[in-house]
Amino acid sequence: MELSSPAKINLWLRILGRRDDGFHEVETRLCQIGIADTVRIEQVSSVPGIALTCNVPGIPVDESNLAIKALRAFENKVGKTAGWRIHLEKRIPSGAGLGGGSSNAAAILRGANELTGSPLNLAELLEIAGHIGADVPCFLLHTTAADGTGRGEKVVPVEFSWKLPLVLIKPSFPIPTPWAYQRWRDSQELPGVLYAPQICPWGEMVNSLERPVFEKHRFLPALKTWLLEQKGVRAALMSGSGSTMFAITESGADAGEVAEKAKAWCGDTAWVQPTETLR
Structure with missing residues (x-):
């Protein structure tokens, strides 16, 4: 099968x-x-x-x-x-x-x-x-x-009526899930990085594990900030315990354009993929 x-x-x-x-x-x-x-x-x-x-x-x-x-x-x-x-x-x-x-x-x-x-x-x-x-x-x-x-x-x-275009960006390093959770309680927010919920029609996008992961891996908060500055990006967030960051875009064409820019910005070692949510 x-x-x-x-x-x-x-x-x-x-x-x-x-x-x-x-x-x-x-x-x-x-x-x-x-x-x-x-x-x-x-x-x-x-x-x-x-x-x-x-x-x-x-x-x-x-x-x-x-x-x-x-x-x-x-x-x-x-x-x-x-x-x-x-x-x-x-x-x-x-x-x-x-x-x-x-x-x-x-x-x-x-x-x-x-x-x-x-x-x-x-x-x-x-x-x-x-x-x-x-x-x-x-x-x-x-x-x-x-x-x-x-x-x-x-x-x-849950009923989910949106089909959201997005781009996934995973740097060369992985994040062990137990490690991220173990460091959550004592971690601190970095200045100048958006951790607050991003209000979207499908809900408030926020990830508590960004705090410990960003504190250790400074490339990821820089990537999130860069994604939020890109034309056509509606929200950006780390998925799960990372290390993938994703950006939800206005259209599939925007996702493709952000993906191409991200390949240049992140370098050859990053995995970059435009896709969309299923419904």
């Missing part, structure tokens, strides 16, 4: 505080976008085992990959094991705040469930997904936008 595994952006991500379990309470809206990996999953035998391959060097293909974690969790839930072959054709960069690994895990849960006769319902799949990662459940919903609470794993689908 071959499945599309889309990326996401966070239109907003508010941290409400640290919980007793060490995680953080958040409110976020996630929107799927037109950049996607392709996930291929095949049941090859009754002998237990998972073989994972990927087109991108450096992506782990061992038990640390969320795709394998998802398949292990699925087998534990249904009480059956088999031989599986998985291939990830990656287009979503890793360590980017775009949910690529989480989306892959959700695709594996959907694919494994369908290939084995759908032994689990959506509620059961969502429960498994929430234990794998906070962003995984949103990719299981039959919607392109969802609101997340708790750690982000408690998701509900």
